[in-house]
Amino acid sequence: xxxxxxxxxxxxARVTGVxxxxxxxxxxxxxxxxxxxxxxxxxxxxxxxxxxxxAAGVFPNQVTYYxxxxxxxxxxxxxxxxxxxxxxxxxxxxxxxxxxxxxxxxARAVLAMPSLPSVARALAAGISKPDLAPxxxxxxxLLFRQSERFVGQLLDARGWQARRPLDVETRTFWxxxxxxxxxxxxxxxxxxxxxxxxxxxxxxxxxxxxD
Numbered sequence: 001x002x003x004x005x006x007x008x009x010x011x012x013a014r015v016t017g018v019x020x021x022x023x024x025x026x027x028x029x030x031x032x033x034x035x036x037x038x039x040x041x042x043x044x045x046x047x048x049x050x051x052x053x054x055a056a057g058v059f060p061n062q063v064t065y066y067x068x069x070x071x072x073x074x075x076x077x078x079x080x081x082x083x084x085x086x087x088x089x090x091x092x093x094x095x096x097x098x099x100x101x102x103x104x105x106x107a108r109a110v111l112a113m114p115s116l117p118s119v120a121r122a123l124a125a126g127i128s129k130p131d132l133a134p135x136x137x138x139x140x141x142l143l144f145r146q147s148e149r150f151v152g153q154l155l156d157a158r159g160w161q162a163r164r165p166l167d168v169e170t171r172t173f174w175x176x177x178x179x180x181x182x183x184x185x186x187x188x189x190x191x192x193x194x195x196x197x198x199x200x201x202x203x204x205x206x207x208x209x210x211d
């Protein structure tokens with residue numbers, strides 16, 4: 001069994017015609033995706049480097065080789081999960097019959113995202129470990145841009161409007177959602193369900209309906 005596992009982990013290095021850079025990118029992707037799966041399957045649980053390496057089919061020392069630390073890998077994985085969740089929520093948003101339903105459905109879906117516990121931990125890591133702050137910021141900027149692009153396309157397609165610039169709209173919405181999760185995980189009274197996240201969105205029907 002150990003021999004087969006070792007062969008499986010070594011296989012990518014023997015593929016001909018593939019550069020070491022491409023192999024490195026593939027290994028990084030394997031590690032991030034495997035960690036994101038583990039985080040989704042076991043929200044809030046402590047995941048070891050050995051478990052991550054086994055799930056990704058690589059050696060444990062490749063975690064530190066490619067990411068510097070397990071915490072850095074967990075940040076990448078948390079935001080990968082968040083971006084995947086955000087894309088699923090975008091599909092839900094496109095199905096809303098009016099702006100009021102859009103605000104309500106988006107808010108409800110975001111607060112139920114399975115990636116939120118992992119993202120809360122990633123944000124906390126960015127606060128406690130300054131070397132991870134740029135990694136967190138890079139992923140947040142990607143999330144903001146993706147969301148801004150989605151909302152802009154939806155407004156154009158539906159003839160809806162927002163009462164503030166789209167970059168402010170998306171940043172305000174996600175800051176409210178993620179801030180609420182951090183408060184709850186830090187022990188604040190109540191739950192994210194107590195939050196009027198829909199109220200953080202100003203998207204409305206041009207005609208005035210759906211407000």
